[in-house]
Amino acid sequence: MSSDSDTVSYPADVLAAVTSRVLSGLGAPDDLSTLVAKSLVLSNLVGHDSHGFIRLIEYSGWVDAGQLNPGARPCLSWSKGSTALVDGRWGWGQAAAALGVAQAIETARENGAATVVLSRSNHVGRLGEWVDALANAGLMGLAFCNTGGAAVAPHGGVKRVMGTNPFAWSMPGPDGMNLVLDFSTAMIAAGKVVLAAMSGGEIPRGVLLDRAGRPTTRAADLDDGGALLAFGGHKGSGLSILIEVAAGLLAGTLPAAISQSGYGNGTVIIAVDVARYTAPDVVAAVSRQFADVVHASAGTGTVLLPGELEAKTRAERAVHGISVASGVQRQVAQLAGKLGIDLPEFA
Amino acid sequence: MSSDSDTVSYPADVLAAVTSRVLSGLGAPDDLSTLVAKSLVLSNLVGHDSHGFIRLIEYSGWVDAGQLNPGARPCLSWSKGSTALVDGRWGWGQAAAALGVAQAIETARENGAATVVLSRSNHVGRLGEWVDALANAGLMGLAFCNTGGAAVAPHGGVKRVMGTNPFAWSMPGPDGMNLVLDFSTAMIAAGKVVLAAMSGGEIPRGVLLDRAGRPTTRAADLDDGGALLAFGGHKGSGLSILIEVAAGLLAGTLPAAISQSGYGNGTVIIAVDVARYTAPDVVAAVSRQFADVVHASAGTGTVLLPGELEAKTRAERAVHGISVASGVQRQVAQLAGKLGIDLPEFA
Numbered sequence: 001m002s003s004d005s006d007t008v009s010y011p012a013d014v015l016a017a018v019t020s021r022v023l024s025g026l027g028a029p030d031d032l033s034t035l036v037a038k039s040l041v042l043s044n045l046v047g048h049d050s051h052g053f054i055r056l057i058e059y060s061g062w063v064d065a066g067q068l069n070p071g072a073r074p075c076l077s078w079s080k081g082s083t084a085l086v087d088g089r090w091g092w093g094q095a096a097a098a099l100g101v102a103q104a105i106e107t108a109r110e111n112g113a114a115t116v117v118l119s120r121s122n123h124v125g126r127l128g129e130w131v132d133a134l135a136n137a138g139l140m141g142l143a144f145c146n147t148g149g150a151a152v153a154p155h156g157g158v159k160r161v162m163g164t165n166p167f168a169w170s171m172p173g174p175d176g177m178n179l180v181l182d183f184s185t186a187m188i189a190a191g192k193v194v195l196a197a198m199s200g201g202e203i204p205r206g207v208l209l210d211r212a213g214r215p216t217t218r219a220a221d222l223d224d225g226g227a228l229l230a231f232g233g234h235k236g237s238g239l240s241i242l243i244e245v246a247a248g249l250l251a252g253t254l255p256a257a258i259s260q261s262g263y264g265n266g267t268v269i270i271a272v273d274v275a276r277y278t279a280p281d282v283v284a285a286v287s288r289q290f291a292d293v294v295h296a297s298a299g300t301g302t303v304l305l306p307g308e309l310e311a312k313t314r315a316e317r318a319v320h321g322i323s324v325a326s327g328v329q330r331q332v333a334q335l336a337g338k339l340g341i342d343l344p345e346f347a
Numbered sequence: 348m349s350s351d352s353d354t355v356s357y358p359a360d361v362l363a364a365v366t367s368r369v370l371s372g373l374g375a376p377d378d379l380s381t382l383v384a385k386s387l388v389l390s391n392l393v394g395h396d397s398h399g400f401i402r403l404i405e406y407s408g409w410v411d412a413g414q415l416n417p418g419a420r421p422c423l424s425w426s427k428g429s430t431a432l433v434d435g436r437w438g439w440g441q442a443a444a445a446l447g448v449a450q451a452i453e454t455a456r457e458n459g460a461a462t463v464v465l466s467r468s469n470h471v472g473r474l475g476e477w478v479d480a481l482a483n484a485g486l487m488g489l490a491f492c493n494t495g496g497a498a499v500a501p502h503g504g505v506k507r508v509m510g511t512n513p514f515a516w517s518m519p520g521p522d523g524m525n526l527v528l529d530f531s532t533a534m535i536a537a538g539k540v541v542l543a544a545m546s547g548g549e550i551p552r553g554v555l556l557d558r559a560g561r562p563t564t565r566a567a568d569l570d571d572g573g574a575l576l577a578f579g580g581h582k583g584s585g586l587s588i589l590i591e592v593a594a595g596l597l598a599g600t601l602p603a604a605i606s607q608s609g610y611g612n613g614t615v616i617i618a619v620d621v622a623r624y625t626a627p628d629v630v631a632a633v634s635r636q637f638a639d640v641v642h643a644s645a646g647t648g649t650v651l652l653p654g655e656l657e658a659k660t661r662a663e664r665a666v667h668g669i670s671v672a673s674g675v676q677r678q679v680a681q682l683a684g685k686l687g688i689d690l691p692e693f694a
Contacts, residue, residue, distance in 0.1 A: 082429040083459030083623050112430030115460040115619045140593055142489075156651070157644030169589045171596070179592060181585040213646040232579025238528040238653040241641070242516045245526060246487055249518070249633060250624040257640045258633065270489075270617060272462045276430050277597040286596060286605065293604045294588070297504030299560040304503075306585040
């Protein structure tokens with residue numbers, strides 16, 4: 001552990017052990033604590049701290065509110081041909097996603113293509129993790145989910161209709177590094193706006209509308225009846241709408257704007273066996289050649305492939321550890337204290 | 348037929364008959380002439396004249412160049428489990444797409460999910476048509492293709508790497524109107540820039556880079572070594588990259604930037620049987636309710652669902668006909684004349 005004034009760096013396995021103990025304290029069985037902790041800390045490892053173990057705070061609130069049943073295990077509701085439904089039983093979404101991915105891999109290897117839907121699932125974490133796992137199995141992976149709670153206005157609209165609905169897509173890539181695309185269809189993460197609002201801050205223009213539908217840079221306008229914009233104009237807005245309707249209907253969560261519960265990640269996972277169409281050595285050679293062309297297209301800066309920044313960050317943080325702000329340590333230590341768990345690492 | 352100084356309006360069936368005759372003149376068998384003509388004029392009918400029968404000019408050039416074999420019929424190369432490959436045999440791409448869609452519908456009804464890839468396919472037309480057909484069969488439809496010929500720079504880059512790579516997505520929607528999303532991952536269609544360049548015109552900022560990688564509004568810079576930008580920053584650029592690699596590898600067209608041929612639409616069609624997950628009357632009721640929320644989110648303007656503008660335009664043009672500019676009539680009549688076909692409609 002190295003430290004400066006505001007942050008301390010921890011190895012990923014230390015953070016995973018801490019996270020796992022807190023999850024157990026929240027009521028998760030040991031195997032699920034391990035699974036969810038590993039998933040959360042993987043987000044820290046690849047550089048997406050917003051999806052990392054800080055989510056413990058949010059999850060704890062869900063357990064208190066009865067939205068998340070910490071002891072529930074997901075199960076396969078049914079599988080038929082190339083389709084399946086996983087019932088998350090309102091337990092840990094990462095457990096439902098892991099089961100869904102395993103099912104998709106098995107089905108796609110057998111039938112060439114698979115669609116697996118997660119119902120009654122809480123937050124599945126970072127979608128990129130799950131499509132990355134599909135690509136590791138030699139599959140093209142697609143995943144998208146609606147996110148419960150309308151926050152985003154459709155293109156041309158001024159009221160909240162869609163969630164921040166992420167979309168992820170993977171392909172086996174060059175030199176063992178998969179192409180992993182994973183983005184929110186909102187222009188900016190709601191969490192970032194909330195964070196900016198806490199410090200009374202401003203956000204860039206073109207991201208947020210106030211309650212009257214006027215463009216605003218005042219972050220607090222989001223909680224004050226405002227709405228986020230979708231990325232990419234009518235195209236990104238259209239993607240968000242299709243995710244909202246398709247995931248909401250297939251998973252049964254319903255589109256956020258007409259759902260009663262207002263929570264859950266209705267998630268759709270699609271996998272295609274690349275080897276049915278082209279040999280793995282062709283995939284490796286072509287994607288290597290394509291990566292070179294992409295890198296060479298840079299002017300004065302650098303151009304990265306989807307997933308490349310995450311792969312670089314992971315390699316770097318695996319060596320140097322994950323920096324954790326003292327404020328985050330304090331929050332997690334407080335939660336642990338409330339649960340009667342000793343957390344010497346964050347003392 | 349009604350007319351003003353520059354345009355004449357024709358019923359869709361008249362334009363389809365004209366188009367079909369020209370296609371036959373180019374060497375297409377009667378059934379393929381009918382299929383391709385119907386597909387092209389459907390694009391005019393829904394308001395996308397850039398994808399309408401004006402493409403005859405381009406296709407004629409492809410026939411002359413030996414890229415398009417007008418007599419070739421697509422065939423099913425293989426189908427196994429939930430996957431299949433259609434060989435377009437470098438004939439009419441619309442015929443390959445129609446066969447692929449039929450195969451996807453049959454497989455998705457049987458196995459719940461299907462992936463069909465089109466290899467050696469010329470221009471498949473408007474992707475929206477094909478996912479709309481999947482939704483008509485009660486399926487969620489996804490389709491994407493790489494487009495041969497690099498025209499778009501990746502986010503942060505300044506050189507052409509990707510094609511204009513469209514992405515389309517459909518769901519059965521309210522009152523018999525499907526949700527149909529269909530967009531180019533380029534900020535703007537290359538055709539529009541070429542058109543602007545012909546008239547020495549300017550295009551909006553943020554769409555094009557010149558050969559030195561500087562933002563430009565001079566349309567002619569595209570042909571002068573420039574590159575289009577992808578829509579939506581790194582997110583749209585990432586979508587374009589995934590389409591380029593996934594479609595290029597699965598279909599065997601290879602990514603445009605490393606392909607020898609520089610043409611063809613490597614196309615991937617994915618279908619999921621919605622009825623496995625939710626009943627058709629729930630789909631109809633929920634999508635109706637969701638549509639109302641979307642429409643009510645408008646401020647002073649109007650907000651449309653993906654595909655709604657096309658459905659409105661189709662209803663309107665079915666009654667009032669399709670306006671054809673005199674310049675377009677002249678071009679098509681000239682082509683017909685060259686083929687020895689009498690075209691009294693455009694005289």
